[in-house]
Amino acid sequence: MTLRNIPKSALILSIAGLLPFIWGVLTIYSPVAAEMTIDWIGPRFIGPFVGLAYGTVILSFMSGVLWGFATKATGSQAATGYVLSVLPALWAFAMIGGGPVSAGMNLIAGFVAVLVLDFAFWRWGLAPRWWMALRMPITGVVLMCLLPVVI
Numbered sequence: 001m002t003l004r005n006i007p008k009s010a011l012i013l014s015i016a017g018l019l020p021f022i023w024g025v026l027t028i029y030s031p032v033a034a035e036m037t038i039d040w041i042g043p044r045f046i047g048p049f050v051g052l053a054y055g056t057v058i059l060s061f062m063s064g065v066l067w068g069f070a071t072k073a074t075g076s077q078a079a080t081g082y083v084l085s086v087l088p089a090l091w092a093f094a095m096i097g098g099g100p101v102s103a104g105m106n107l108i109a110g111f112v113a114v115l116v117l118d119f120a121f122w123r124w125g126l127a128p129r130w131w132m133a134l135r136m137p138i139t140g141v142v143l144m145c146l147l148p149v150v151i
Helices: 008-017 019-029 031-040 047-070 075-095 100-123 131-150
Strands: none
Touching: 008 019, 008 131, 019 031, 019 047, 019 131, 047 075, 047 100, 047 131, 075 100, 100 131
């Protein structure tokens, strides 16, 4: 599977979904971008603040995506899928806090775990065939954008 096999709308929306992560990194390294952002929309949209807040939202969103995949299963596989699907949201709720470094580390762990769950749902035939071709590079960018928060 390649990026060409991914529906254009899913690919475009996924790439657009990376923009807040990328903006957070940009404002960490660019005082000009940080100052402009503070002036235009406020300080919570710069640096680690935007990456951590948005990362928490997206980790919870991924729980919903996995829940949707679980609806395609039956019996014990469905029950397992539902249980696994709520874990990212619970992780985000319980583990994101305590300062930017620990929150960033926990988000990184959460996104790695979601990638493992993505793979499991994909192997079970519950996710689209193109799913991992989308999720692997998107997750890679998310992880690279969260790294400056923790180092």
